[in-house]
Amino acid sequence: MAAPILKGVRELMRLVDLALVPRRHRHKKKWAATEPKFPASQLALQNFDMTYSVQFGDLWPSIRVSLLSEQKYGALVNNFAASDHVSAKLEQLNAKDFVNEAISHWDPEAESDHSVAPSTACSPNLRCFTFARGDVSRFPPARLGSLGVLDYYLMDAASLLPVLALGLHPGDTVLDLCAAPGGKTLALLQTLCCRNLAANDLSTSRTGRLRKVLQSYVPQGIRERNQIRVTSWDGRKWGELEGDTYDRVLVDVPCTTDRHSLHEEENNIFQRSRKKERQMLPMLQLQLLAAGLLATKPGGHVVYSTCSLSHLQNEYVVQGTIELLANQYSIKVQVEDLSHFRKLFMDTFCFFQSCQVGELVLPNLIANFGPMYFCKMRRLT
Numbered sequence: 151m152a153a154p155i156l157k158g159v160r161e162l163m164r165l166v167d168l169a170l171v172p173r174r175h176r177h178k179k180k181w182a183a184t185e186p187k188f189p190a191s192q193l194a195l196q197n198f199d200m201t202y203s204v205q206f207g208d209l210w211p212s213i214r215v216s217l218l219s220e221q222k223y224g225a226l227v228n229n230f231a232a233s234d235h236v237s238a239k240l241e242q243l244n245a246k247d248f249v250n251e252a253i254s255h256w257d258p259e260a261e262s263d264h265s266v267a268p269s270t271a272c273s274p275n276l277r278c279f280t281f282a283r284g285d286v287s288r289f290p291p292a293r294l295g296s297l298g299v300l301d302y303y304l305m306d307a308a309s310l311l312p313v314l315a316l317g318l319h320p321g322d323t324v325l326d327l328c329a330a331p332g333g334k335t336l337a338l339l340q341t342l343c344c345r346n347l348a349a350n351d352l353s354t355s356r357t358g359r360l361r362k363v364l365q366s367y368v369p370q371g372i373r374e375r376n377q378i379r380v381t382s383w384d385g386r387k388w389g390e391l392e393g394d395t396y397d398r399v400l401v402d403v404p405c406t407t408d409r410h411s412l413h414e415e416e417n418n419i420f421q422r423s424r425k426k427e428r429q430m431l432p433m434l435q436l437q438l439l440a441a442g443l444l445a446t447k448p449g450g451h452v453v454y455s456t457c458s459l460s461h462l463q464n465e466y467v468v469q470g471t472i473e474l475l476a477n478q479y480s481i482k483v484q485v486e487d488l489s490h491f492r493k494l495f496m497d498t499f500c501f502f503q504s505c506q507v508g509e510l511v512l513p514n515l516i517a518n519f520g521p522m523y524f525c526k527m528r529r530l531t
């Protein structure tokens with residue numbers, strides 16, 4: 151059974167290779183010295199132009215200009231800062247809590263599937279303020295509250311959607327498999343629903359950043375009470391380390407980080423030296439998602455997410471992993487329909503309408519969040 155899967159994975163890697171290497175660089179070069187010295191961000195743009203113009207057709211020029219423009223942020227209120235006036239302060243700036251605004255409009259009677267409703271006991275605890283569509287104001291830096299922790303965390307508001315989609319219930323045991331630098335870990339804690347939270351990231355320098363975020367936002371007593379465990383293990387091994395253990399697992403994988411790749415040279419995945427690593431991304435993503443699903447209890451939920459627009463890193467990985475688990479482990483996984491979720495948040499974000507599985511936030515000039523892909527799955531057996 152493994153042979154067809156390996157063949158499928160190899161084909162996936164070949165496609166990524168073709169998709170990520172600009173056409174004019176596919177021929178064998180004669181002299182390295184004549185190689186054009188393009189910055190990695192420019193190579194990224196060339197690659198995106200080639201692949202995403204095919205993937206998104208007429209939508210691509212608008213997504214492209216948005217990706218190249220200033221991104222919008224959201225201010226995630228720190229529930230541990232114990233300062234009631236933070237929300238009032240953010241409202242004075244004309245920002246709105248998009249989470250509770252959306253939940254207040256949710257009509258449970260109109261939904262046939264209540265299992266993925268975000269208006270559970272936990273989601274309203276997430277308060278994230280954004281400026282209205284077309285308003286490109288910026289938030290001032292966060293301030294220290296009386297408990298010595300910062301009052302809000304600035305993040306791409308679309309990054310909150312995978313956490314909201316995970317739909318925590320009080321007392322859940324939660325694994326954040328690729329957690330650093332910690333924006334989503336912090337959001338998971340802000341739900342006030344984690345019985346315990348395992349936050350892992352392979353990179354020790356990045357888990358260092360994660361620890362700093364936790365120290366800056368969560369008072370020590372609460373960190374201990376929430377039983378937060380920070381580790382630096384290879385997430386691909388989690389299925390063997392702690393199989394069938396967690397109620398909810400977030401698998402926020404390394405990806406081509408499309409917006410970052412267009413703006414930053416440092417640590418850019420499109421650097422020539424990182425070509426192999428880039429080509430291997432879908433394989434790594436598949437292995438991480440498989441490990442996340444194996445670490446979930448039967449009946450538990452997993453959300454897979456990336457900040458890439460690439461179908462090869464998004465839907466293909468989800469579909470390939472579900473096939474892999476069925477064939478190699480006889481484990482059934484069901485993709486959950488998030489279309490109601492999309493409707494709920496469509497005043498704030500611009501969603502791609504044609505995902506086969508999962509949802510994708512498209513950058514848009516009047517709502518310049520994302521890209522953010524997320525797909526919710528339920529492990530059935």
Ligand SMILES: C[S@@+](CC[C@H](N)C(=O)[O-])C[C@H]1O[C@@H](n2cnc3c(N)ncnc32)[C@H](O)[C@@H]1O
Binds near residue numbers: 309327384405
């Ligand atoms: C998209 S980032 C995660 C962002 C994070 N969830 C947040 O919201 O701040 C992906 C992370 O995966 C980590 N990573 C890469 N390979 C990994 C592996 N094999 N196991 C666990 N983490 C890995 C990277 O170090 C990187 O920090």
